[in-house]
Amino acid sequence: MIKASLRGLLQRKLRLALAVIAIVLSVGFLSGSIVLGDTLNARFAGLFSTINENVAVQVTAKDPDAAEPARLSQADLDRLSRVDGVAQASGDVSAEGVIPFRTDTGKAVTAQVGLAAGVDSRGDTLGLVELREGAWPARADEVVLSANTAKLAKAQRGTQLKVFVPQLGEARTYTVSGIAGFAGGRDSLAGETLVMFELKHAQELFYGTTGVYASASFGAASGVSQDELKKRIERELPSGFKAQTGKEATEEASNALGDSFGIFTIILSAFAGVAAFVGIFLIYNTFNIIVAQRSRELALLRAMGASWGQVIRAVLLEALVVGGFGATLGLGFGIAVGVGAEALLSNMLGVDLPSGGVVVSMWAVLWSYVVGLIVTMIAAFIPAVKASMVPPIAAMRETVRPDKSLLGLSITGGAFLVPGAGLVALALTGIGSATTLVLAGGVVLVFLGVALLSPLLAKPVVRLLGWLLGRGQAGKLGVRNALRNPRRTAVTAAALMIGVTLITTAATVAQSFKSSIEDIVGQNTGVDIMILGPNTGPPNGEIGFNPAALDEVKKLPGVTDTAAWHITIEAAIAGTPAFISAADVPTAKRMWQMQEVGGQLRTLGAQEMVVDDNMAEASRWKAGDQVTVGIGQTSKKYTIVGIYKRTPTLQGPILGLPAVDDFAGKLAYQGFVSLDDGADVAGTVAKVEDIMSDYPGVTVGDMSSFARQQSQAFDVLVNAITILLGVALLIALLGIINTLLLSIVERTRELGLVRAVGLSRGGVVRMVGVESVLISVFGCLLGVTLGVGLGAAFVKALIDLDFMSKFALPWANLAVYVGAALVFGVVAALWPARRAAKLNVLEAIAYE
Amino acid sequence: MTLTAPVITRTAAAARAADVWKVYGSGEAQVVALRDVSVELERGRFTAIMGPSGSGKSTLMHCLAGLDAVTRGDVFVGDTKVTGLSDAGLTKLRREKVGFIFQQFNLLPTLTAEENILLPLAIAGRKPDRAWFQTVIDTVGLGDRLGHRPSQLSGGQQQRVACARALVSRPEVIFADEPTGNLDSRAGNEILTFLRRSVIEYGQTIVMVTHDANAASYADRVVFLADGRIVSSLDDPTADTVLDMLKAAAG
Ligand SMILES: Nc1ncnc2c1ncn2[C@@H]1O[C@H](COP(=O)(O)OP(=O)(O)OP(=O)(O)O)[C@@H](O)[C@H]1O
């Protein structure tokens, strides 16, 4: 019995191949994403163990983010280096956001991270950084560059190099005294730039005084363990400091990195999740059709006396074998995908990470088999149960199953859709808190609900589409074929729907953002030119430009007004995280035409603020109230002195300029410039750009170029999402091919018949093509509709949060998607249609 | 693709096989299904092909209809030389010159009875002649069943739809391979009566393969096959003369 079943399986090579391909592809991309994430994580963890290779103990401030973090004095360092068992000691003077300019173009070097350190004539005593040529910096105007930095900035020993120092708020010129590399002959640790200053100069630059260090690292004498040295050093520790072994420091650093790496991991797992989700549809549909096609065979077995259980067991065994085989191959494929993607990614980012083996975690294996094996078995089980429930003779005689009612299915669909939509709504009202899971769960439920409802929709929609597309008799036959099994058409289309929905959602949100921006630009404010800070990190005062630069801008001909805008996101108002600005309110009032709603819009002193009317209303604040404002580590009571009318351009709390003292740095993040009527806008932009060229990543533009730039950024985002979801679309394409091929096998006799009564080969191709296009366009329409719906929900939530001001449909994108679905359908039909057309008429008619 | 121009030959036959050989497989597994068969099927007549199982009846019919290629020899349908036709030529032949009735699975399950009947015309892009369609429907007696799907029709009704479909395009020849093989004698007799009537009243040419002496008695002529050869033929057969002939062949 079981043997008979397995033999039957092997004889159907095409069906077997399709099932295995479906599993391999779905499992492959799922496990590939997991392997990629794990491998990258391991690479970065490896990076820190390299950095801390010779470090036995590290001494750092307990609270490095404090407004006035504790510093180690030279005396502290000297005392600690004399602790018994310390072989080497190295005080750490370092900063981030220090960016060199290229010597050839004069533009700032674009690297992910711009590091800086202070070194004395001994260099790095712990042996991580090695001088390759020249000498360590001996004077305040000398620097040593890492080889990667020299390469990026096109600098050599002896060149004059401009370096932006955020603590100075400006760039300075240094002479390159030498080039250094890292242990092991590497040019950088992970693609970063590193500029090393003379120690005393660095201390002055970064900490405002000489003779202090932020932290220190110690090497152990031979025979002294890390733990032992840590104990000895702890006895000598100044207050406000803690000691860690090198191992602990490595762990902490890679954990912290893991957190900042989190967004990437989230994107990867979301991507893996979508691939798996679409893959589930594909596997389910393929196996479901395969078993359903064999229901006559199963009925024959039943007629010959096989029990219900025997039939089910045989089918499940088959699924187990195919699923296990597919999942194993898929895992192998996934590992290959992960390794390839890792190599590609490190190459693209120019990151030169320590090499190491590929990491295949338990999760990758587990998920591969859950998706590959369990989904396959469920997909086989359901039609097998159905087949074994009909009386054997009925199943054998049955050529077409009569239309079954879709009522039960649709009710189940509704039961998924409604709570799903509810969860999405719930998640969107509370954006920002930990609602990602609720949102994802809601979206998955909505998908399942629509997928279950889609057979009901398939009939009218396909009929309508068929009326448009199914010209000629061949076309009409194709339409009938698409309609004959609405469940099959719908499940196949649903796989495509998922990818299209997500892409459409992104496009809708992006389009709404774009048109909100256009609204802002269209508004007639007094601002003509905008200066925007770099997007290398969140604004906190450490990135941007020195507001003093605006004094120069103000001297330009035609310029009437300038305003510097300090922004930080490291802030909270009355306990909730907030985005806070600091500016000169009267200037802002003049330039942005702010309207006073309550209190007074006047120059703000320390601990004074203005808020917009929306916010005041929501929190029931009025002029004169006191509110707690936290900035960085500080927390102070501010008095609301004025309330202004919110506009799409201007909203949120604005503090006075004295508050900037509490920001992490004194750089302004945005700047606004007003011009005389008739002033030369383009010419002025060029001049402002010139003034701002000292500040890395700062861009200047008039209002319309600003809008264009933002639009382009959103287009890039939508394209990136589309490319990422390409895999989901690929799996869906395979799904359509599978369904068509299996349907063709099932309809072999009919194909013979239509050929016998005169349908040409071309007619057969058209027939299959129309069916394919109908499935894919139906899936696309479902996706577009659902995507626009989800997009509208997101946009509404974002409008409520004042992130944007209006909803807009991305018509052009939608048209492209539907057009692409047409092409997609044609492509999916190529192979199946060829196969169908090549069938020998006589053999097809005689086919059992 | 090579397009062979149909060779025009003057003949009274609706279909003709000349020195046809059909060999399946090669070497050890070789089966000679037809050995040097020559036969003419006269226009406007009803010919039955009989013979023991495996004697080559279906093969002969398939070769005559252009559904299968012959190994040697020539086949003509009307004026068209079938041997050597390209796929496009064969498609054209099927559209214009031949009709089929198979033993079972004759209909597309997605189409109604009426749509199935009109399918060959629709495929060929030809307008149905409404009067002729009505005549055919009346002949096979399906008037009230036209809107039904095949799954809602009995086997006999399905075969009647298949007959109507073959008749409606007025082909040169209708080929029927055991059209009554799956039916009881009453339903079978109904089908045979339609076929007979279409020959007498409308001058349709029909070739039918059958095992049943009674079915063969509806034909104008019976051709007997044995082991891939035509062994004899009988004009104006009755069930008894056919049975005698079969007995003689078996003995
Ligand atoms: N595709 C094929 N490959 C190999 N041999 C075949 C093929 N089709 C038919 N044959 C052989 O050719 C011979 C004639 O077959 P055919 O189907 O014409 O017989 P038949 O007279 O129609 O028999 P029946 O009454 O059983 O339908 C048989 O020996 C058969 O085994």
Ligand SMILES: [Mg+2]
């Ligand atoms: Mg036969």
